[in-house]
Amino acid sequence: MANQNGETNLAVLTAGWIKQNPTFVQVLGMCPVLAVSTSAENALGMGLATLGVLAISNLFISFVRNIIPNEIRIPVYISIIAAFVTMVNLLMHGYTYSLWVSLGIYIPLIVVNCVPLGRAEAFASKHGPWKSFLDGLGMGIGFLGAIMLIGITRELFDAGTIFGYHIWSSAYNVFVVALPPGAFLVIGLYMGLFRYIGKMRSQKKVQGDESK
Amino acid sequence: MANHVKIALILTTVMVVIGVILAGVYLMTYTPIVKADLNAKFEAIKFVLTDQTTGQLLVNQDEIPKTIDQLNAKIWKSNSSGVLYSNPKLPGYVLSPAYLFKGKDGSNIYVLTGYGIGFGGRVVTVASFIQQSDGKFFENAIDVIDFANETPGLGAKINDPDVRSRFFDIPNSGFKDGIRVNKDADLFPLPSNYKSEIPTYKKEGIVVTSDVMTGATITPRSVANTLNAMYEFLEKEVK
């Protein structure tokens, strides 16, 4: 990524929301998106945990980027990320017990979620702390949004509820959505939908330009 | 060579710094974690000590443990291996420690923790058995406390209130030959009037789950096996 200092802070922050969304566009860090998106609450917990790790580890990696020799940068990045994941794991165990139980082994696995290491390598190792923090935050928000969207959809079609609040009767339920295969289906359909919207938009733009 | 030493030194420093910071966070969160683990246990015990039809506690309010010492005072049986009873044929296991509470009516209420093998590993259940005046056991309620490896949407529904409640209030007669889920008892598909028959089925040791847990048999079967092991353990130890 050859983005230089010309990029505004706002552009850095918002890049991960839609244009470079880690889930739907880059297709990175899919394990938690698929595995813990069975309910909106789990998705929110996982999204926030990942967001925190992403933003803070990006910040720290950016701080140390100039004193770490190139040969050992990957092990150092991984250990920094692992340190923050351990902290999140301990904090969640202590303060949000039931969420911690239902997220299970997927919290330790944030370490090997490709998004934090990918952002460390692609962005934080080349940019200053403030921008890296914003990048981590933006990517985290993009990740949170994606996992929430899938979590809400799956909970709605599984139990007819969102965050436990009743929305519609179980008659509309599509059983398969809550099953493991359902996760693939929901994401695949959303990806197709977003592409369709993107295509419609660009077509409209072309038409608009022509009519001028 | 000097470069290698430098790299090794930097790497070591980073690891030591991270290790020390983590140790700090660990110490900071140590108390809350112990508390959270205990609280979860207290919640489960309180839940199974509640009469599920009336919502009333089966024991006096002050009998419900609030600290680790109060809980330890209720230990009935424990051992160092961690497993009090095992029946590998089911398979079902009873974990240490087992607790004994005195009910309001003076009856003995045994609170046991055990596990069976579910779809993705252990399914841990806390259950309460009331010893009635005739010496027979009545299983009051269960709380499934660990089902992290069960399939979302299928087996992971095991602790949903409407699924869990199918394992409440099973009388002694049901345990005589072991309880089983309705699919294993050739009660599938269910007759149309099955809802009103559920208490009758419980007397025969049949737990109806196929309507509330479509497609999942392994997880409820593991809970049934856990309860069977608990019953065998009580029969062996109490009489």
Add this chain to the structure above:
Amino acid sequence: MNANFGELFALMFSAMLVYNFLLSRFLGMCSFFGVSQKIDTAVGMSIAVIFVMVVSGISAWVLNLLLVAWHIEFLQILVFVLVIAALVQFIEIFVKKTNPVLYNALGIYLPLITTNCAVLGVVFLNLNQNYDFLQTIFNTVGSALGYALAIILFASIRERLSIDELPPVFEGMPAAFITAFVLSMGFMAFNGMIKA
């Protein structure tokens, strides 16, 4: 935990088919979608994963004994990730020296494995389940074979699919996800293999 060999094989097959890492546990998804366009690359990745998974599964089990003995379990995540990273590096150097042909075939996949959650996932699952040494080995081997089976099947379907005409908005990734959905449904049928 005195499991006989029949039970161990049951454990291995259920890890391979029923709790398939890719299709029912959702671990190792990056590589599942990333290197499955061609059968060749999928096979290369599978061999690398089998190798690293088995070696790191065993070493993590041994290391955990030390961590528990010294009461520093909270360093688990850090230690295991570093062990995997170091192992990958070590294997890379070793293969490069001893077998250049294999190195050329596997070279590019090895570094990717460090961030493959399937490897760390199997380590944590083994620990969560309190498996003894033999159970750890069989479960790890089964998981690794299951990974290989799923990704090679998936790559074969995608390779065939790439020459088909698809609705334009679904070409590429969306179609891959729908394919994974169908494959995952197929693997759910293995559920019936488990009998308590």
